[in-house]
Amino acid sequence: MKIVLFANTDWYLYNFRRSLALALHKAGHELLLLSPPGPYGEKLRALGLRWEPVPMERRSLNPLRELALLRYLTRLLKRERPALVHGFTIKCAVYGSLAARLAGVPARVNAVAGMGYVFTSNDLKARALRPVVRALLRLALDGEGARLILQNSDDVALFERAGLVDPGRIRLVRGSGVDCWRFVKRTGERSGGPLRVLVAARLLWDKGLEEYVAAARELLAEGRRIEFLLAGTPDPGNPAAVPEDTVRGWVNEGVVNWLGHVEDMPTLLGAVDVVALPSYREGLPKTLIEAAACAQPLITTDVPGCREVVTDDVDGLLVPVRDGKALAHAIRRLHDDPALARRLGEAAWAKAHAEFDERIVIRRTVDVYRELCGPLEMPAEQVARERRVA
Template sequence: MNKVILFANTDWYLYNFRLSLAYRLRDMGHEVVLISPPGEYGPRLRELGFRWHAVPMIRRSLNPLRELNLVLWLARLFREERAALVHGFTIKSAVYGSLGAKLAGVPARVNSVAGLGYVFTSRDLKARMLRPVVRRVLRLALDGDGCALILQNPDDVQMFKTARLVDESAIHLIKGSGVNCSRFKARPADAPLSREPLRALLAARMLWDKGIAEFIDAARALKREGRSIRFILAGMPDAGNPASIERATIEGWVAEGLVEWRGHVSDMPALLAETDVMVLPSYREGLPKSLIEAAACALPLITTDAPGCREVVSVNGEDGLIVPVRDAVALANALRLLDDDRALARKLGLAARDKALREFDEAIVIDRTLGVYQTLAPAHQAAPSSVGIAR
């Protein structure tokens, strides 16, 4: 039996994005260890029968000594666990996990970078200053024998190739973490068109770079016109991210009558069943799961012409509506169009579901991820039908 360690920057991510991968690995006979900073989902992972370790990682820390100690802590853990493969998700977990795995002599290291995060999307001086340093660290951590890099969109693939951060042969394109499309139900195709107020949902972490300011500006403009569109936010601020929006700011929008705020939502299928259009005016993504979940429900999508987003909505007017990044006027125009033309909204939603079933179902994504594991399996490892890392 091989031991696989999955490492993410939050236990919430492991629970919501990689649980199906963990189940598949366990069903194949592998021992699975999940690690992340502490949180409320760690105990839930244990209740499901997985081993979970709390990692002493502070996501916003830039203290060199603390970060070095974290890498050494990870190396000790990987050595004690005798891990066969370590898979890190998001930049910090990928970099530190890979460095720790190198020190521990782990034979296979897989790193999934789902978007390039604050350092590469923000215009802040701090972010711009960090970019050259981050690029050098990425090259050190993510390159070398026994290492594979999974990216979620072609823009990120091109960026890594242009920057020569890793050998091109180590790069694999897998679109997202996948969605269990059977959990997300489409409304019957012959259901009558509703003339109730359009319900527009933005479901994401409450970060400025998700385009939430543009969503609010569009709400303000359309309400000023007398439109009855309901603007709904779902998600929480993320204190570990410099782009996080203050709770007081969100509550101010609610008090102004611009939006409804649902906070954290654990039952996304139920929320999407009460939604008419999904909006994500993000500045950059890996591959946004909220859009795919909405697509699986046959909801029309409005998103930006941004990396990651354009993988879900690729043809404007066919599988969704595309607006420019940071353009609240265009976003308002797209919402106005769907408010006035409910038949178009339905058509776009059905096309989005067809695409989700073809490209983004989690079974497809997991199969491809296991295929990457197989490329790193030593030649002497047991056959897939036995205990080796299998497709």
């Protein structure tokens, strides 16, 4: 069976959907991966996967350019004649599904990780675009041959309330999955050095970076021995991007240590003491699951997506959104109580393996494909590993 995976960046395909693509490829299915051009496309090709760049600009609002993109995708799908198109993020869901319908593709699956800039921002442009995007989503997600995969229960309720899709076509699959066994479980006592706190995320304001810096300032002013780490790079294609000059200003102030892009996340996550993500909203944050697979104590906000991973005072700490003081208090608790940090980390490790391992997510995603396309074979060893995890 030929399957198209379409995302708004090659980075997303490589970091979040590589395992799904490789599992399908190994099972003998024909894969075509689509995204705007980028350096990760060649990495996907090096894995034996077929990847093609498409002329898509994430921030474009030019009607002529957008119509040209839709025409390009429609022609491509007519030429390729896939059985199923799977789009990721709202823009790819809309364009991929519309092109698939025009090209006569029988099955359309869309995975929306959170509501995106148009629905989470209150700026004028986002508010103006919201009715248009709602209408396009209804058109794209409609039809018997369509399924919508959402990553958390809050988004399921939101889509149902908004009437964007028939509730019978929604499927809940928690996240894109993590290969939990790549991450080494941290054991033993923390070293005698400063507490190392990490936020690993795209450098966007809505990841809570302003609150993280405010918490760092407060705790450092108390004279606490804490090192605040920030891993990630600017995302100029996103309207919520934090300017690089602002990040460098935080570094020069001595508030954070900016690590930039980190390729080896298992090593980094195993070398810190606390992982935080004070985000305003998520689909289901992969970084928190990776940190949980290292048995790290987690701090995140009580918002959709994040609270799917963390239950307060059970496997992490939840804080109110946009509240730097509450974030500082949570970090202070873990700094003062190593036993609490260990207990939360152990519970997070158990939850990550039981609920978020990538084999579980791949199996459930393939089950959605089977609803639309019928029997779809997967490697016997993949199925066996899924059973051991599940």
